Amino acid sequence: MSKSIGFTLRWATLLLVAAVSLFPIYWMVMSSFRTHEEIFRYTELGRGLFLPVDWTLQNYRDIFLDPAKPFGRYLLNTLSVSVVVTAAGLLINAMAAFSFAKLRFPFKKGLLALFLSSLVIPYEVIMIPQYLLMRDLGWINSYKALIFPQIVWVFGIFMLIQFFADIPRDILDAARMDGARWPRIFGVIVLPAAVPALITLGIMTFLNQWDSFLWPLVVINEEKRQVIQVAISSYQSLRGISWGKIMAATTISSVPILAVFVLLQRYYVQGITMSGVKG
Template sequence: MNRAVVVPLRWIVLVAAAVVSLFPIYWMVMSSFRTHEEIFRYTTLSKELFLPVHWTLGNYREIFLDPAKPFGRYILNTLLVAVVVTAAGLVVNSMAAFAFAKLRFRFKRGLLALFLSSLVIPYEVIMVPQYLLMRDLGWINDYRALIVPQIVWVFGIFMLIQFFADVPRDILDAARIDGAGWARIYGVIVLPTAVPALITLGIMTFLNQWDSFLWPLVVINEEKKQVIQVAISSYQSLRNISWGKIMAATTISSVPILAVFLLLQRYYVQGITMSGVKG
């Protein structure tokens, strides 16, 4: 096929795929400015389907001014949990990955295989014993129950192992000969080279915690300590579904994720490529 024809055809396919991917997000945002009655009134291709007829901020006012469901508090709760888990997870998981990738100790291969085997265990299987552990520790309805169990992430360790494995061993041996300890090698030599991988893991961890639903639903019963995804689900019941509130709340909850990804997408792509993890 002529190259002059292939290039425009490729762009047409890419634009069409982008429109199909982005339209649900666009429809969600536009629906957040509609009244509850108007959201599903227009179903045919027309101007009213793409733009609200009667623009309103009522949905946003309702979710932020409702004293029974303080949406602003939910955002702060989720942000606190996501930031702390991300920061602590980067430290703990990177140290574990460095140990598995570069240190020599007995039974390393067996421990790594046993550790990675937990990836095939569904989360629902370990949720009950994990809940019982949180209960015995007295952490139910406590932020520690949301933070501590989520810090260690086996997939994150595996991803960083793939990256650390590419760090030349000769550099580490030279540093050891010069008298540097493993802690200094880890902090001064290895971590600076792993910035793309760490940013990638940070984005993925933050996204997982921001979208977390099942575990917070189980361990948090107090309304003021709940997270944003559980709060959004509370806008629907068997008798009534407040679609306007759901669209407004979902739109707001999408902003931090999109902002983080757009700011760091270059490092995210680079980290995925360099770590050798493709999905």
């Protein structure tokens, strides 16, 4: 009897935590179908708090049909940048991590320590010199400024190093004795074994790029080149805050990242476990 009670209490606790965690998302989605006046009208427990009284799609019409703020273009911009950065980042970061984990070259430990030390530097510190570099290259207000500075991710390299370090050296030496070069070993042996870790890093990179706000706000001036998080913030102005539009836009922007995580969460958990990164 005590075991069944404990089991029931554990499940009840988990369901309560899940409900508390998911309620803000539920309220956001439901608020996207409310009028601006109705969003804050119902503050007490009742049907009006949990479900819209007057359902409307006007918020979605407003964000997609506004020619001054083309929300569909923002979605496409963000998706394109996120996919390119994720794909390029997986390749570059995986090669860097493999080099540090398995190759032998002078000053490797010192270079790795210096490289990882950049993790303690706040992004705001390097943003100004990074902006000046983009200006000198003539990349301001272009997608190149959104893509190239974000490809190399020190944390991603560190995470993959933990995974690659567990690959037996004997397998790599055997391939070398058979005449395989390092690029072939990397592509045929290492990458297939690292699929869970790569998917984990891909998810994290995609989420970071999808939620990027500060850097696009700094380097992109043209409205049609902007990304979705900056676009959402633009619904706040001196004339007031369009909460209905914000809720609708945030709901739409949440769909891709939720879909990616739900579809790949099994690999995400497996990759985190195998790479030795806890938390």
